[in-house]
Amino acid sequence: GAVVSQHPSWVICKSGTSVKIECRSLDFQATTMFWYRQFPKQSLMLMATSNEGSKATYEQGVEKDKFLINHASLTLSTLTVTSAHPEDSSFYICSDSPGDTEAFFGQGTRLTVV
Amino acid sequence: QKEVEQNSGPLSVPEGAIASLNCTYSDRGSQSFFWYRQYSGKSPELIMSIYSNGDKEDGRFTAQLNKASQYVSLLIRDSQPSDSATYLCAVWGGSNYKLTFGKGTLLTVNP
Numbered sequence: 001g002a003v004v005s006q007h008p009s010w011v012i013c014k015s016g017t018s019v020k021i022e023c024r025s026l027d028f029q030a031t032t033m034f035w036y037r038q039f040p041k042q043s044l045m046l047m048a049t050s051n052e053g054s055k056a057t058y059e060q061g062v063e064k065d066k067f068l069i070n071h072a073s074l075t076l077s078t079l080t081v082t083s084a085h086p087e088d089s090s091f092y093i094c095s096d097s098p099g100d101t102e103a104f105f106g107q108g109t110r111l112t113v114v
Numbered sequence: 115q116k117e118v119e120q121n122s123g124p125l126s127v128p129e130g131a132i133a134s135l136n137c138t139y140s141d142r143g144s145q146s147f148f149w150y151r152q153y154s155g156k157s158p159e160l161i162m163s164i165y166s167n168g169d170k171e172d173g174r175f176t177a178q179l180n181k182a183s184q185y186v187s188l189l190i191r192d193s194q195p196s197d198s199a200t201y202l203c204a205v206w207g208g209s210n211y212k213l214t215f216g217k218g219t220l221l222t223v224n225p
Contacts, residue, residue, distance in 0.1 A: 006157075034213075043118075043202070043215040044158070059212075093157045099206035099213025100146050101163070108157035 003027045004096050006106025013084055013113055021079045021109045023094035030096055033077035034103075035069065038091040049098075050077040084113040116141040118205050120216035129225050133190040137203030137216055140184070145207030147179055149188045152200045152218065161201070162188060193223040 003026040031052045036044040049057045050071035058064045068080040097103035117140040150158035162177040170177045176189040200218040
């Protein structure tokens with residue numbers, strides 16, 4: 001399956017600061033990347049879809065000004081959590097597939113905002 | 115709103131037993147169905163995919179799909195302690211082309 005590499009695996013930041021999460025496709029060219037968020041004991045929820053060379057598509061209820069997504073190349077998509085607050089603490093995961101066929105996920109990033 | 119429901123856990127089975135995990139979904143037009151395994155603190159990894167009615171076997175794992183009943187299940191035979199994890203049911207297609215996950219069922223296999 002496709003290899004998706006996500007970095008960092010965990011990060012602790014102070015409230016009010018910004019954090020960038022990277023997702024790289026290692027063995028394929030990704031025109032789209034899918035960003036999920038998982039709160040403890042909850043299901044994964046799609047946040048947004050990044051599109052190479054164009055604007056990201058955000059799911060209802062996700063603040064696009066808070067969660068900045070950039071997909072500047074066919075191998076790199078980034079999610080920046082701006083002005084992070086404790087309620088943004090979560091597990092963020094990227095994936096290469098919309099889900100019609102098998103989706104492979106990055107390693108995930110555990111964000112803790114203190 | 116597409117929903118995916120999984121049987122409430124946690125589920126505990128002895129080593130060597132069969133573990134049965136169940137999932138129902140609300141969108142009758144759903145087309146693709148997946149079981150993922152998620153270890154604590156890790157991202158999901160694909161266990162099985164199934165697209166048509168019936169059974170699909172892969173080693174110790176068997177997925178069953180019944181679209182008429184909107185039901186998907188996963189059987190794990192000869193359960194091993196290493197199978198202890200949260201199992202996520204995921205569904206794609208229908209009213210929206212997004213992968214929708216259930217909350218997961220925590221499985222513990224006792225040695």
